[in-house]
Amino acid sequence: GLVLQVRKGMVNRGANLSWLSQYPWEAEILFGPLTGIEVLDTRVDGSVVEIICDFSVNLTALTLEQVLSKRRHLIDQMAEQMAGQLRLQLEEYGMSEAGVARLQKEVLAVRHEDPEWYNDDANFLEAVKAVQHAKRLAVGVVKELRTGFVQEMRKGGATHADVLREGEDAWIVDDALWAELAESKEELLRGLEADTEGRLSKVNIQYKEVVTSLPESVGDCAHLQTLFLSYCRGLTSLTERLGECVFLETLDLTRCTMLS
Numbered sequence: 001g002l003v004l005q006v007r008k009g010m011v012n013r014g015a016n017l018s019w020l021s022q023y024p025w026e027a028e029i030l031f032g033p034l035t036g037i038e039v040l041d042t043r044v045d046g047s048v049v050e051i052i053c054d055f056s057v058n059l060t061a062l063t064l065e066q067v068l069s070k071r072r073h074l075i076d077q078m079a080e081q082m083a084g085q086l087r088l089q090l091e092e093y094g095m096s097e098a099g100v101a102r103l104q105k106e107v108l109a110v111r112h113e114d115p116e117w118y119n120d121d122a123n124f125l126e127a128v129k130a131v132q133h134a135k136r137l138a139v140g141v142v143k144e145l146r147t148g149f150v151q152e153m154r155k156g157g158a159t160h161a162d163v164l165r166e167g168e169d170a171w172i173v174d175d176a177l178w179a180e181l182a183e184s185k186e187e188l189l190r191g192l193e194a195d196t197e198g199r200l201s202k203v204n205i206q207y208k209e210v211v212t213s214l215p216e217s218v219g220d221c222a223h224l225q226t227l228f229l230s231y232c233r234g235l236t237s238l239t240e241r242l243g244e245c246v247f248l249e250t251l252d253l254t255r256c257t258m259l260s
Contacts (some may be wrong), residue, residue, distance in 0.1 A: 005052045007040075012057045034058040071118035075127045079107045082135045086142065095145045102141045106134035146197040153198075161189040169200035169221065177215040180207055195223065202226040206252075212235050219244035230254035 006015075014031040018024040036056035043050050066073075083100045087219050089102040111129040153163050161173050172178055173189065182188035182205050191204035200221050205211065211232040218224075219241030225248060229235060235256045242248070253259060 001048045003048055003049055004052045007052070007054050009184035011059070012055050014055075014057075023224070031055060032058055032061060034061060065115075071116035071124050072112070072115040072127075075111075075118065075124075075131060076130070078131050079134070082138070084132070086138055088191065089142055090145065095149075098142050099138060099145065103134055105221070106137050107131055110134070118246065126255045143197060150194065150196055150198045159189070160192055160194045163194040163198050164192060164200055167194070167198040169194075169223075172200060172217075172221070175215075175217065177217070181208060181211050183208060183210060191228075193226075195225070199223040202228075203226040207231045209234050211235050214239050214242065216241050218242055221245055223247050226250040226252075229256060232256055233258060237260050 014029040014035075015133075017028040017030050018026075021028050025232065035058055038054045038056065039051060040054060041052040043052075046188035062070075082244040083103055086099050086103055090099045107130075110127070110128070112123075118127055130156060149166075150163055153166070164170055165173055172192065174185075175188075179185040179188045184189055188205075192200065193202035193204075201223060202225065203221070204226075206228050209232070211229065212234050213236065214229075216237060216239055218227075222245070224245045225250065227245075227250070230252045231254065235253075236258045240260070241253075
């Protein structure tokens with residue numbers, strides 16, 4: 001016959017089933033799935049082979065509660081990721097906590113404590129839509145906060161350049177290539193406009209003979225809506241990155257006679 005002699009430890013141990021077994025005197029011990037067995041020694045006693053070994057319990061296996069809660073955990077993770085994105089968007093305005101708090105409030109209002117509720121496909125889809133709706137509400141708050149921030153700056157006498165310095169398009173204010181196109185930094189700043197949320201929406205560089213091409217960084221002007229380049233007679237080409245300006249509505253190339 002074959003006998004396993006297993007050494008137990010504080011961690012590598014199973015569950016005693018005597019209290020619910022039909023044969024409690026057998027003192028059955030149940031080990032979890034994927035338990036590893038390490039053979040330490042063997043010996044033979046007559047017709048019996050005795051194997052001395054250690055069991056290594058799989059500590060990474062999910063509990064039953066964790067398995068049943070997988071879908072709710074996915075929804076919670078989705079909400080956490082949205083909160084992280086929102087926090088980054090609002091950090092520069094000092095309003096991250098207010099925006100994230102609004103998002104968390106909306107998510108908490110539709111969250112179900114029973115994890116098995118999410119295991120129904122229709123309920124899970126409903127939960128996804130609810131979190132997405134909470135995100136849209138929070139994004140609306142972001143827009144309101146950004147717009148209010150810009151309005152306060154403008155009331156205080158801030159220029160468009162001052163507003164841009166506080167947002168994600170601050171780089172263009174001090175960009176040497178763009179200042180060279182405009183023939184001076186002062187001319188560049190006069191030609192920049194911010195939208196109601198403080199993002200670059202308009203660039204006006206007209207009557208500049210030195211302009212032969214646009215900087216590649218024009219593709220970083222993610223919210224650019226208007227670009228005036230009229231009477232830039234030396235302009236010979238437009239960079240392909242201009243196609244990344246998906247909000248661009250007006251591109252004025254009047255009298256750009258060298259453009260092919």
